[in-house]
Amino acid sequence: MTEADILHWIRDTSLGVAVRQSRWMFATGETLHFLGLSLLVGGILIVDLRLLGFLRRISMRSALSFLPFVIIGFVINLLTGILFFAADPMMYWPNPAFKLKMFLILLAGINALLFTLFKHKEALALGDDDQATTFMKVSAGLSLSFWLVVLLLGRLLPAFEGSTSFL
Amino acid sequence: MEFLAWLEQTEFSTWLRESDWAHPIVLCFHAVGMGLVVGISFMYCARVLGYAKSFPLAAFDQLFGLAWFGFAMNAASGIVLLMAEPRRMPATPAFVIKMVLIMFAGLSLWALSRALEGKRDELAGGVPAGAKTAAIASIVLWCGAIVAGRLIGYTIGPPPA
Numbered sequence: 001m002t003e004a005d006i007l008h009w010i011r012d013t014s015l016g017v018a019v020r021q022s023r024w025m026f027a028t029g030e031t032l033h034f035l036g037l038s039l040l041v042g043g044i045l046i047v048d049l050r051l052l053g054f055l056r057r058i059s060m061r062s063a064l065s066f067l068p069f070v071i072i073g074f075v076i077n078l079l080t081g082i083l084f085f086a087a088d089p090m091m092y093w094p095n096p097a098f099k100l101k102m103f104l105i106l107l108a109g110i111n112a113l114l115f116t117l118f119k120h121k122e123a124l125a126l127g128d129d130d131q132a133t134t135f136m137k138v139s140a141g142l143s144l145s146f147w148l149v150v151l152l153l154g155r156l157l158p159a160f161e162g163s164t165s166f167l
Numbered sequence: 168m169e170f171l172a173w174l175e176q177t178e179f180s181t182w183l184r185e186s187d188w189a190h191p192i193v194l195c196f197h198a199v200g201m202g203l204v205v206g207i208s209f210m211y212c213a214r215v216l217g218y219a220k221s222f223p224l225a226a227f228d229q230l231f232g233l234a235w236f237g238f239a240m241n242a243a244s245g246i247v248l249l250m251a252e253p254r255r256m257p258a259t260p261a262f263v264i265k266m267v268l269i270m271f272a273g274l275s276l277w278a279l280s281r282a283l284e285g286k287r288d289e290l291a292g293g294v295p296a297g298a299k300t301a302a303i304a305s306i307v308l309w310c311g312a313i314v315a316g317r318l319i320g321y322t323i324g325p326p327p328a
Contacts (some may be wrong), residue, residue: 034316
Protein backbone atom coordinates (compact mmCIF):
# COMPACT_ATOMS: atom_id res chain seq x y z
CA MET A 1 0.00 0.00 0.00
CA THR A 2 1.39 3.35 -0.99
CA GLU A 3 0.84 6.63 0.82
CA ALA A 4 -1.73 7.65 -1.82
CA ASP A 5 -3.61 4.34 -1.32
CA ILE A 6 -3.87 4.96 2.41
CA LEU A 7 -5.08 8.54 1.91
CA HIS A 8 -7.69 7.34 -0.61
CA TRP A 9 -8.82 4.64 1.77
CA ILE A 10 -9.24 7.20 4.59
CA ARG A 11 -11.13 9.54 2.27
CA ASP A 12 -13.51 6.73 1.29
CA THR A 13 -14.22 5.51 4.82
CA SER A 14 -17.81 5.96 5.89
CA LEU A 15 -16.68 8.74 8.24
CA GLY A 16 -15.00 10.68 5.43
CA VAL A 17 -18.03 10.27 3.16
CA ALA A 18 -20.45 11.26 5.93
CA VAL A 19 -18.53 14.44 6.84
CA ARG A 20 -18.33 15.57 3.21
CA GLN A 21 -22.01 14.89 2.56
CA SER A 22 -23.27 16.49 5.74
CA ARG A 23 -24.07 20.18 5.89
CA TRP A 24 -23.39 20.50 9.59
CA MET A 25 -20.83 17.86 10.67
CA PHE A 26 -17.72 19.83 9.71
CA ALA A 27 -18.97 23.10 11.22
CA THR A 28 -20.05 21.33 14.41
CA GLY A 29 -16.64 19.65 14.56
CA GLU A 30 -14.93 23.04 14.26
CA THR A 31 -17.06 24.49 17.07
CA LEU A 32 -16.24 21.52 19.32
CA HIS A 33 -12.56 21.87 18.35
CA PHE A 34 -12.67 25.46 19.69
CA LEU A 35 -14.34 24.34 22.91
CA GLY A 36 -11.75 21.58 23.32
CA LEU A 37 -9.01 24.13 22.68
CA SER A 38 -10.39 26.38 25.42
CA LEU A 39 -10.56 23.52 27.94
CA LEU A 40 -7.00 22.45 27.11
CA VAL A 41 -5.63 26.01 27.29
CA GLY A 42 -7.46 26.86 30.53
CA GLY A 43 -6.27 23.71 32.30
CA ILE A 44 -2.70 23.72 31.04
CA LEU A 45 -2.27 27.40 32.00
CA ILE A 46 -3.04 26.64 35.64
CA VAL A 47 -0.66 23.67 35.77
CA ASP A 48 2.20 25.25 33.82
CA LEU A 49 1.99 28.70 35.39
CA ARG A 50 2.07 27.13 38.85
CA LEU A 51 5.15 25.11 37.88
CA LEU A 52 6.79 28.25 36.49
CA GLY A 53 6.17 30.02 39.80
CA PHE A 54 3.54 32.53 38.69
CA LEU A 55 0.65 31.29 40.81
CA ARG A 56 2.03 31.52 44.29
CA ARG A 57 0.49 30.16 47.47
CA ILE A 58 -1.14 27.25 45.72
CA SER A 59 -0.14 23.67 46.33
CA MET A 60 0.92 21.81 43.22
CA ARG A 61 -1.65 19.16 44.04
CA SER A 62 -4.54 21.60 43.71
CA ALA A 63 -3.09 23.10 40.50
CA LEU A 64 -2.74 19.59 39.05
CA SER A 65 -6.38 18.89 39.84
CA PHE A 66 -7.22 20.89 36.69
CA LEU A 67 -5.35 18.35 34.53
CA PRO A 68 -8.52 16.35 33.65
CA PHE A 69 -9.79 19.40 31.70
CA VAL A 70 -6.62 19.27 29.61
CA ILE A 71 -7.19 15.60 28.87
CA ILE A 72 -10.89 16.09 28.06
CA GLY A 73 -10.02 19.03 25.78
CA PHE A 74 -7.33 17.00 24.07
CA VAL A 75 -9.64 14.01 23.47
CA ILE A 76 -12.37 16.28 22.03
CA ASN A 77 -9.80 17.80 19.67
CA LEU A 78 -8.28 14.46 18.73
CA LEU A 79 -11.71 13.08 17.77
CA THR A 80 -12.82 16.20 15.88
CA GLY A 81 -9.36 16.36 14.28
CA ILE A 82 -9.80 12.80 12.96
CA LEU A 83 -13.14 13.90 11.54
CA PHE A 84 -11.55 16.84 9.69
CA PHE A 85 -8.73 14.67 8.38
CA ALA A 86 -11.10 11.98 7.10
CA ALA A 87 -13.07 14.63 5.21
CA ASP A 88 -10.07 15.76 3.17
CA PRO A 89 -6.88 13.72 3.79
CA MET A 90 -5.28 14.88 0.53
CA MET A 91 -5.39 18.49 1.71
CA TYR A 92 -4.05 17.83 5.22
CA TRP A 93 -1.34 15.26 4.61
CA PRO A 94 1.03 17.33 2.39
CA ASN A 95 0.21 20.60 4.23
CA PRO A 96 3.39 21.81 6.04
CA ALA A 97 1.39 23.49 8.81
CA PHE A 98 -0.42 20.19 9.45
CA LYS A 99 2.83 18.19 9.54
CA LEU A 100 4.50 20.60 11.93
CA LYS A 101 1.36 20.74 14.10
CA MET A 102 1.27 16.94 14.41
CA PHE A 103 5.00 16.85 15.17
CA LEU A 104 4.61 19.45 17.93
CA ILE A 105 1.64 17.59 19.44
CA LEU A 106 3.89 14.53 19.54
CA LEU A 107 6.63 16.55 21.29
CA ALA A 108 4.08 17.99 23.74
CA GLY A 109 2.91 14.43 24.45
CA ILE A 110 6.45 13.16 25.04
CA ASN A 111 7.13 16.15 27.30
CA ALA A 112 3.97 15.42 29.32
CA LEU A 113 4.81 11.70 29.46
CA LEU A 114 8.33 12.35 30.75
CA PHE A 115 6.95 14.71 33.38
CA THR A 116 4.32 12.21 34.48
CA LEU A 117 6.80 9.32 34.64
CA PHE A 118 9.62 11.09 36.43
CA LYS A 119 8.35 14.21 38.16
CA HIS A 120 4.65 13.78 38.94
CA LYS A 121 5.16 12.38 42.44
CA GLU A 122 7.79 14.94 43.31
CA ALA A 123 5.52 17.72 41.97
CA LEU A 124 2.56 16.55 44.07
CA ALA A 125 4.68 17.08 47.18
CA LEU A 126 5.16 20.80 46.41
CA GLY A 127 3.32 22.82 49.03
CA ASP A 128 1.79 26.28 48.91
CA ASP A 129 4.97 28.31 48.49
CA ASP A 130 7.38 25.69 47.18
CA GLN A 131 9.31 26.39 44.00
CA ALA A 132 9.41 23.74 41.29
CA THR A 133 12.79 22.39 40.20
CA THR A 134 14.50 23.70 37.06
CA PHE A 135 13.63 20.49 35.21
CA MET A 136 9.93 21.01 36.02
CA LYS A 137 10.08 24.66 34.97
CA VAL A 138 11.71 23.79 31.64
CA SER A 139 9.04 21.14 31.10
CA ALA A 140 6.26 23.66 31.86
CA GLY A 141 7.80 26.30 29.56
CA LEU A 142 8.08 23.76 26.75
CA SER A 143 4.51 22.64 27.30
CA LEU A 144 3.12 26.20 27.03
CA SER A 145 5.27 26.92 23.97
CA PHE A 146 4.30 23.71 22.18
CA TRP A 147 0.57 24.23 22.72
CA LEU A 148 0.73 27.90 21.70
CA VAL A 149 2.43 27.01 18.41
CA VAL A 150 0.03 24.06 17.90
CA LEU A 151 -2.89 26.50 18.23
CA LEU A 152 -1.34 29.01 15.81
CA LEU A 153 -0.51 26.33 13.24
CA GLY A 154 -4.06 25.01 13.41
CA ARG A 155 -5.45 28.44 12.68
CA LEU A 156 -2.91 28.98 9.85
CA LEU A 157 -3.48 25.54 8.34
CA PRO A 158 -6.02 26.58 5.68
CA ALA A 159 -3.63 29.31 4.47
CA PHE A 160 -1.06 26.62 3.67
CA GLU A 161 -3.52 24.59 1.60
CA GLY A 162 -1.84 23.51 -1.61
CA SER A 163 1.65 24.52 -0.54
CA THR A 164 4.31 21.96 0.32
CA SER A 165 6.74 24.11 2.28
CA PHE A 166 6.77 27.12 4.56
CA LEU A 167 7.06 30.44 2.65
CA MET B 168 -24.20 53.41 6.15
CA GLU B 169 -22.21 55.75 3.96
CA PHE B 170 -19.43 55.65 6.51
CA LEU B 171 -19.37 51.84 6.39
CA ALA B 172 -19.27 51.87 2.59
CA TRP B 173 -16.41 54.36 2.75
CA LEU B 174 -14.59 52.20 5.33
CA GLU B 175 -15.02 49.12 3.17
CA GLN B 176 -13.17 50.66 0.24
CA THR B 177 -10.30 52.17 2.25
CA GLU B 178 -6.86 50.87 1.46
CA PHE B 179 -6.61 49.09 4.82
CA SER B 180 -9.94 47.25 4.49
CA THR B 181 -9.18 46.24 0.93
CA TRP B 182 -5.76 44.98 1.95
CA LEU B 183 -7.29 42.92 4.79
CA ARG B 184 -9.63 41.21 2.33
CA GLU B 185 -7.16 40.67 -0.48
CA SER B 186 -3.91 39.81 1.28
CA ASP B 187 -3.17 36.08 1.60
CA TRP B 188 -1.83 36.40 5.12
CA ALA B 189 -3.59 39.29 6.84
CA HIS B 190 -6.77 37.37 7.61
CA PRO B 191 -5.20 34.13 8.89
CA ILE B 192 -2.76 36.08 11.09
CA VAL B 193 -5.52 38.20 12.64
CA LEU B 194 -7.50 34.99 13.22
CA CYS B 195 -4.46 33.55 15.03
CA PHE B 196 -4.60 36.37 17.56
CA HIS B 197 -8.36 35.91 17.83
CA ALA B 198 -7.93 32.18 18.59
CA VAL B 199 -5.24 32.72 21.24
CA GLY B 200 -7.37 35.40 22.90
CA MET B 201 -10.36 33.06 22.85
CA GLY B 202 -8.32 30.33 24.51
CA LEU B 203 -7.27 32.72 27.28
CA VAL B 204 -10.70 34.29 27.93
CA VAL B 205 -12.87 31.20 27.56
CA GLY B 206 -10.31 28.77 28.98
CA ILE B 207 -9.75 30.77 32.16
CA SER B 208 -13.48 31.50 32.51
CA PHE B 209 -14.27 27.77 32.22
CA MET B 210 -11.73 26.86 34.92
CA TYR B 211 -13.00 29.62 37.19
CA CYS B 212 -16.62 28.55 36.73
CA ALA B 213 -15.70 24.92 37.34
CA ARG B 214 -14.04 25.98 40.60
CA VAL B 215 -17.09 28.03 41.63
CA LEU B 216 -19.33 25.04 40.86
CA GLY B 217 -17.35 22.96 43.33
CA TYR B 218 -14.49 21.51 41.31
CA ALA B 219 -10.99 21.48 42.91
CA LYS B 220 -12.14 22.94 46.23
CA SER B 221 -8.57 23.04 47.54
CA PHE B 222 -7.71 25.59 44.84
CA PRO B 223 -8.16 29.06 46.41
CA LEU B 224 -10.58 31.29 44.50
CA ALA B 225 -8.29 34.27 45.15
CA ALA B 226 -5.57 32.55 43.08
CA PHE B 227 -7.65 33.26 40.00
CA ASP B 228 -6.86 36.98 40.33
CA GLN B 229 -3.53 36.46 38.58
CA LEU B 230 -5.24 34.47 35.84
CA PHE B 231 -7.82 37.22 35.37
CA GLY B 232 -4.99 39.55 34.33
CA LEU B 233 -4.21 37.09 31.58
CA ALA B 234 -7.89 36.72 30.67
CA TRP B 235 -8.21 40.52 30.36
CA PHE B 236 -5.12 40.51 28.15
CA GLY B 237 -6.85 37.90 25.96
CA PHE B 238 -10.01 39.98 25.93
CA ALA B 239 -8.10 43.09 24.83
CA MET B 240 -6.40 41.03 22.12
CA ASN B 241 -9.79 39.81 20.88
CA ALA B 242 -11.38 43.24 20.99
CA ALA B 243 -8.49 44.57 18.88
CA SER B 244 -8.36 41.64 16.44
CA GLY B 245 -12.18 41.63 16.33
CA ILE B 246 -12.23 45.30 15.33
CA VAL B 247 -9.71 44.54 12.58
CA LEU B 248 -11.89 41.65 11.34
CA LEU B 249 -14.92 43.94 11.43
CA MET B 250 -13.02 46.59 9.46
CA ALA B 251 -12.36 44.03 6.73
CA GLU B 252 -16.12 43.55 6.24
CA PRO B 253 -17.78 46.64 7.76
CA ARG B 254 -21.00 46.24 5.75
CA ARG B 255 -21.39 42.46 5.53
CA MET B 256 -20.52 41.71 9.17
CA PRO B 257 -23.21 43.79 10.95
CA ALA B 258 -25.75 42.43 8.46
CA THR B 259 -24.94 38.85 9.56
CA PRO B 260 -27.27 37.67 12.36
CA ALA B 261 -24.61 35.29 13.76
CA PHE B 262 -22.27 38.26 14.27
CA VAL B 263 -24.90 40.32 16.11
CA ILE B 264 -25.85 37.30 18.24
CA LYS B 265 -22.18 36.69 19.05
CA MET B 266 -21.73 40.29 20.24
CA VAL B 267 -24.83 40.05 22.46
CA LEU B 268 -23.69 36.70 23.91
CA ILE B 269 -20.22 38.09 24.70
CA MET B 270 -21.82 41.07 26.42
CA PHE B 271 -23.97 38.78 28.56
CA ALA B 272 -21.03 36.44 29.24
CA GLY B 273 -19.12 39.46 30.56
CA LEU B 274 -22.11 40.52 32.64
CA SER B 275 -22.47 37.03 34.10
CA LEU B 276 -18.81 37.05 35.19
CA TRP B 277 -19.35 40.46 36.74
CA ALA B 278 -22.45 39.15 38.57
CA LEU B 279 -20.39 36.16 39.67
CA SER B 280 -17.69 38.36 41.17
CA ARG B 281 -20.39 40.42 42.93
CA ALA B 282 -21.98 37.28 44.37
CA LEU B 283 -18.62 36.13 45.73
CA GLU B 284 -17.56 39.47 47.20
CA GLY B 285 -16.17 39.01 50.68
CA LYS B 286 -16.76 35.26 50.59
CA ARG B 287 -13.75 34.21 48.57
CA ASP B 288 -11.53 33.27 51.48
CA GLU B 289 -13.81 30.55 52.76
CA LEU B 290 -12.25 27.60 51.03
CA ALA B 291 -14.47 24.58 51.08
CA GLY B 292 -17.31 26.65 52.45
CA GLY B 293 -20.50 26.96 50.47
CA VAL B 294 -20.46 29.17 47.43
CA PRO B 295 -23.75 31.14 47.27
CA ALA B 296 -26.38 29.72 44.91
CA GLY B 297 -26.38 33.00 42.98
CA ALA B 298 -22.70 32.54 42.17
CA LYS B 299 -23.34 29.03 40.89
CA THR B 300 -26.16 30.25 38.66
CA ALA B 301 -23.88 32.97 37.27
CA ALA B 302 -21.14 30.39 36.65
CA ILE B 303 -23.48 28.10 34.71
CA ALA B 304 -24.81 31.07 32.73
CA SER B 305 -21.31 32.16 31.88
CA ILE B 306 -20.31 28.66 30.62
CA VAL B 307 -23.44 28.47 28.45
CA LEU B 308 -22.93 32.02 27.12
CA TRP B 309 -19.29 31.44 26.14
CA CYS B 310 -20.26 28.21 24.38
CA GLY B 311 -22.98 30.14 22.57
CA ALA B 312 -20.53 32.87 21.56
CA ILE B 313 -18.18 30.24 20.09
CA VAL B 314 -21.04 28.59 18.15
CA ALA B 315 -22.20 31.97 16.83
CA GLY B 316 -18.64 32.97 15.94
CA ARG B 317 -18.13 29.81 13.94
CA LEU B 318 -21.44 30.36 12.17
CA ILE B 319 -20.38 33.82 10.93
CA GLY B 320 -18.07 32.30 8.35
CA TYR B 321 -20.78 29.94 7.12
CA THR B 322 -23.65 32.43 6.98
CA ILE B 323 -22.09 35.77 6.01
CA GLY B 324 -23.97 37.13 3.03
CA PRO B 325 -22.92 39.13 -0.03
CA PRO B 326 -22.26 42.86 0.49
CA PRO B 327 -25.57 44.75 0.74
CA ALA B 328 -26.42 46.55 -2.48
